[in-house]
Amino acid sequence: MKNRIVRAVAGSYILISLLLAIYVNQNWLWFATFVGANLLQSSISKWCLMDTILEKLGVKD
Structure with a gap:
């Protein structure tokens, strides 16, 4: 169960940071890079x- 949660959280963080990079500021790509x-x-x-x-x-x- 933990493994699925970790993957879901990491995937969500990456997708959210990509959306923020598109609609807010490209510096959000650094967050995706960190993840x-x-x-x-x-x-x-x-x-x-x-x-x-x-x-x-x-x-x-």
Whole structure:
């Protein structure tokens, strides 16, 4: 369950930042870049902050 939530949140952040970049300011693309870099870091180190936060909130695997 945690894995699906992490993916849904990351995907939502990227889509929202892309919409904000189109309609508000292109600097929102930096947020999408940050999320993508965080996903890459997570795949290498096998550690994700969102996973830790969800675990502390009591969400089960």
